Amino acid sequence: MVKLNRVDEAVVATLKSVGKGLTLAEIARKSGEPEKKVFKSLRKLFENEMIDCENRQYKLISS
Numbered sequence: 001m002v003k004l005n006r007v008d009e010a011v012v013a014t015l016k017s018v019g020k021g022l023t024l025a026e027i028a029r030k031s032g033e034p035e036k037k038v039f040k041s042l043r044k045l046f047e048n049e050m051i052d053c054e055n056r057q058y059k060l061i062s063s
Contacts, residue, residue: 002048007033007041012050012060021057 004012010031015022018030024042028035042058045051051058 002044002050005041007031007037008045011038011041011045015051015058015060021054021059023056024058027058 010033011027014027014031022030024035024039027033027042028038031038033041042051042053046053046058050061052061
């Protein structure tokens with residue numbers, strides 16, 4: 001299991017609450033985090049197969 005930091009947790013919580021795919025800008029706006037930090041978090045979550053990306057929309061992978 002990958003260790004999540006505060007920004008990772010904010011991104012995951014944002015995606016969970018919406019329940020649909022969001023763009024980087026939408027995630028940053030809804031989570032209140034800077035886009036640069038959200039991008040790094042999305043990359044980490046994607047590499048650990050926690051999220052999926054399709055047409056620049058990120059969503060959680062159902063476990």
